[in-house]
Amino acid sequence: MSTLTLFKNVTHWKTGEKVTVAVEDGVVIPIPRRGHEHARVLEAPQAVLAPGLVDLHVHLREPGQSGKETIETGTRAAAAGGFTAVACMPNTVPVVDTPAWVEWVLARARGAGYARVYPIAAVTQGQKGEQLAPLQAMARAGAVAFSDDGHPIESAAMMRRALEYARNTGLPIIGHEEDPTLRVGGVMNEGFTATRLGLRGLPNAAESIMCRRDADLAELTGGRVHLAHLSAAQSFDALRDAKRRGLPVSGETCPHYWVLTDEAVGDYDTHAKMNPPLRSEVDRAACIAAIADGTIDCFATDHAPHTSDEKARPFAEAPFGIVGLETALALTLTYLVHPGHITLARAIELWTDAPRRLFNLPEVDLEPGSEADLVLFDPQAEWTVEPELFFSKGRNTPFAGWNLKGRVLATMMAGRFTHLAPEVDFEHQLVLPAESQK
Amino acid sequence: MTMSVSAPPAPAPVSAGPFHRYSVHSDARHLLGLEGMTRDVLLALLEDAALEREWLRSGAPNRADLAGCSVMLAFVEDSTRTRMSFEVAARRLGANALTFNAGASSLNKGETLLDTMRLFEAMGAQLLIVRHSMSGAPAYLAQHLRATGVINAGDGMHEHPTQGLLDLLTLRDAWHGEFEGRRLAIVGDIAHSRVARSAIAGLTTLGAHVTVCGPGTLLPADVELLGCTVAPTVEDAMEGADAVMALRIQKERMEGGLLPSLVEYAREWGVNHERVALLKPDAVVMHPGPVNRGVELQAAVADSGRSVILDQVANGVAARCAVLKRCWQACREAA
Numbered sequence: 001m002s003t004l005t006l007f008k009n010v011t012h013w014k015t016g017e018k019v020t021v022a023v024e025d026g027v028v029i030p031i032p033r034r035g036h037e038h039a040r041v042l043e044a045p046q047a048v049l050a051p052g053l054v055d056l057h058v059h060l061r062e063p064g065q066s067g068k069e070t071i072e073t074g075t076r077a078a079a080a081g082g083f084t085a086v087a088c089m090p091n092t093v094p095v096v097d098t099p100a101w102v103e104w105v106l107a108r109a110r111g112a113g114y115a116r117v118y119p120i121a122a123v124t125q126g127q128k129g130e131q132l133a134p135l136q137a138m139a140r141a142g143a144v145a146f147s148d149d150g151h152p153i154e155s156a157a158m159m160r161r162a163l164e165y166a167r168n169t170g171l172p173i174i175g176h177e178e179d180p181t182l183r184v185g186g187v188m189n190e191g192f193t194a195t196r197l198g199l200r201g202l203p204n205a206a207e208s209i210m211c212r213r214d215a216d217l218a219e220l221t222g223g224r225v226h227l228a229h230l231s232a233a234q235s236f237d238a239l240r241d242a243k244r245r246g247l248p249v250s251g252e253t254c255p256h257y258w259v260l261t262d263e264a265v266g267d268y269d270t271h272a273k274m275n276p277p278l279r280s281e282v283d284r285a286a287c288i289a290a291i292a293d294g295t296i297d298c299f300a301t302d303h304a305p306h307t308s309d310e311k312a313r314p315f316a317e318a319p320f321g322i323v324g325l326e327t328a329l330a331l332t333l334t335y336l337v338h339p340g341h342i343t344l345a346r347a348i349e350l351w352t353d354a355p356r357r358l359f360n361l362p363e364v365d366l367e368p369g370s371e372a373d374l375v376l377f378d379p380q381a382e383w384t385v386e387p388e389l390f391f392s393k394g395r396n397t398p399f400a401g402w403n404l405k406g407r408v409l410a411t412m413m414a415g416r417f418t419h420l421a422p423e424v425d426f427e428h429q430l431v432l433p434a435e436s437q438k
Numbered sequence: 439m440t441m442s443v444s445a446p447p448a449p450a451p452v453s454a455g456p457f458h459r460y461s462v463h464s465d466a467r468h469l470l471g472l473e474g475m476t477r478d479v480l481l482a483l484l485e486d487a488a489l490e491r492e493w494l495r496s497g498a499p500n501r502a503d504l505a506g507c508s509v510m511l512a513f514v515e516d517s518t519r520t521r522m523s524f525e526v527a528a529r530r531l532g533a534n535a536l537t538f539n540a541g542a543s544s545l546n547k548g549e550t551l552l553d554t555m556r557l558f559e560a561m562g563a564q565l566l567i568v569r570h571s572m573s574g575a576p577a578y579l580a581q582h583l584r585a586t587g588v589i590n591a592g593d594g595m596h597e598h599p600t601q602g603l604l605d606l607l608t609l610r611d612a613w614h615g616e617f618e619g620r621r622l623a624i625v626g627d628i629a630h631s632r633v634a635r636s637a638i639a640g641l642t643t644l645g646a647h648v649t650v651c652g653p654g655t656l657l658p659a660d661v662e663l664l665g666c667t668v669a670p671t672v673e674d675a676m677e678g679a680d681a682v683m684a685l686r687i688q689k690e691r692m693e694g695g696l697l698p699s700l701v702e703y704a705r706e707w708g709v710n711h712e713r714v715a716l717l718k719p720d721a722v723v724m725h726p727g728p729v730n731r732g733v734e735l736q737a738a739v740a741d742s743g744r745s746v747i748l749d750q751v752a753n754g755v756a757a758r759c760a761v762l763k764r765c766w767q768a769c770r771e772a773a
Contacts, residue, residue, distance in 0.1 A: 198596030
């Protein structure tokens with residue numbers, strides 16, 4: 001018994017046209033000719049239908065840190081944010097650095113079922129930067145990329161070997177770009193706010209120097225480098241230069257870098273503490289410019305849940321990271337699309353087609369035959385961020401109380417609704433008129 | 439089965455922030471820093487400190503301004519002069535002052551700072567005087583404790599507001615009560631100095647200028663945005679200044695690769711007689727102590743008639759009396 005679902009009279013994310021899309025047995029199908037009394041019909045002319053969003057950079061915290069998040073709560077949060085697929089980082093306890101742990105994450109994700117989970121495996125054993133992890137075997141087990149995220153690969157020689165060794169797999173190495181010798185105890189962006197608060201700074205150059213190093217190593221080895229969570233103006237320049245040189249280098253940035261500056265730290269607000277840190281207004285503007293001119297290849301959230309206790313520590317002792325899955329789309333619409341920096345279609349592309357292409361994930365579109373991984377959202381609907389309503393275990397967001405414009409109404413994975421906003425109402429029966437079924 | 443979409447949630451204007459600033463900064467029960475303190479409050483505190491200084495000098499018996507007040511001196515980072523200065527001030531005003539020894543405490547058994555301080559609150563401490571190596575620790579405690587007033591006795595590289603007040607009181611004397619148009623030169627390790635940050639905040643609020651100088655490795659990013667100017671050399675900074683403050687150089691700075699040697703520092707940045715001659719004729723020489731004689735301050739300068747280092751120490755007790763009274767009064771009003 002399969003249920004027919006009709007997204008009736010919705011706006012196509014790319015063409016802007018009003019369309020009706022039918023889903024049955026987990027895939028998009030041609031609109032059936034016959035009437036369907038038992039169809040689930042979602043009619044929302046103000047809403048946009050798009051392929052489900054993809055987040056290439058999340059921390060699901062399993063194995064080992066289920067107090068912060070689990071694969072189940074993390075993917076449930078992803079669904080609430082309009083995501084149907086996430087790639088999860090291996091800096092767990094223990095580190096995902098063996099094929100067995102890759103398989104464990106995949107098995108666990110199948111049980112949770114709110115989003116497709118693509119494991120990212122560690123580059124080096126224990127993410128210690130000393131010895132390569134079994135990259136080929138982990139790729140066969142299902143890893144989609146390699147990263148020591150959370151830690152930089154300090155040694156250029158180790159990064160070189162990793163790129164050479166990973167070349168066979170065709171998978172990228174994701175760089176957490178941070179020169180550890182320039183980091184020395186830094187807890188926020190180096191600049192006026194850090195000086196005012198007497199906190200040790202993390203300079204832009206700590207990030208950009210490593211971006212340039214890894215671009216050169218990509219040239220040397222022919223291996224693919226993906227630069228994670230770029231924050232500094234000089235890093236966007238480094239990525240731009242790498243592309244001009246035709247190198248196999250790509251890069252992502254996150255919503256907080258185009259919305260916030262280090263001023264948000266205010267008086268030691270740990271909800272504005274993440275690594276890389278919030279930067280200056282110059283960097284924020286450079287981030288938007290790099291998005292607008294196509295330098296940035298895709299968006300990601302760097303969703304990093306922590307417990308309230310951990311974030312309630314004094315600033316220097318609180319962990320780095322904020323949650324991002326449930327605010328990402330609204331922050332994209334409110335701060336990039338509505339002000340006119342990029343079009344709606346481009347913004348959605350950076351959350352959908354772009355990351356799927358980068359990581360060779362199955363393509364999704366609204367045409368018959370496509371996997372029915374979809375998101376329906378109202379770009380104009382306004383809502384207030386209330387962390388206590390998050391599906392994530394993490395409440396650590398700097399956006400609590402913010403009013404944002406753009407709201408996820410429904411998320412569907414493989415034809416099954418994984419999220420429905422409270423205002424989506426199943427009760428009213430609506431029979432499709434014949435003419436709209438063409 | 440059919441779905442429709444009902445009206446979206448009530449629209450509200452799209453807005454950012456507000457960014458989180460502790461309301462505790464405007465709460466008179468606490469003294470967390472001189473940044474953001476108004477000119478009127480600063481001047482009133484200085485006026486009161488000057489009066490208390492007269493009383494302290496007179497050798498009159500202890501008073502009862504803080505009778506019934508339990509003051510906990512929580513010096514999680516070591517200190518001699520600041521702790522003793524607070525202790526003298528609190529006892530002279532009739533408070534019940536207790537000192538917490540961090541070394542042998544439950545903080546070393548894994549208890550969090552907040553839980554330890556909550557113990558003191560539960561034991562009835564009404565004012566908590568905190569010295570901590572972590573910037574923001576007093577502001578953090580002020581935000582999380584319910585009833586206790588928090589006085590910052592120096593937090594990491596952030597602020598040392600009672601030191602700032604005693605420096606202001608010292609300059610008030612040297613400058614005959616007039617801050618407008620006057621200029622203090624601060625020489626040395628600005629990056630790691632809470633003393634410098636409090637002095638800059640207080641003096642700029644009162645209309646004086648501050649020039650900072652020091653090795654490039656010891657100047658923090660965007661320091662001029664604090665409202666001071668940066669001089670390229672110690673001579674440029676001191677030329678025509680109305681006072682100079684030499685900051686203590688920590689030996690660890692050499693290990694961190696921030697300085698080549700103490701000899702180099704003394705030669706290039708030390709406050710010596712030749713450099714003091716560049717100051718205005720009536721200018722004074724200050725130092726928050728303890729002094730590394732022959733490093734940041736030539737011994738002869740420290741002992742000269744220009745030096746007001748011991749006045750600073752005496753002023754510290756008076757300034758802390760004024761602060762304790764103000765915070766205690768606010769605590770009682772809030773109760």
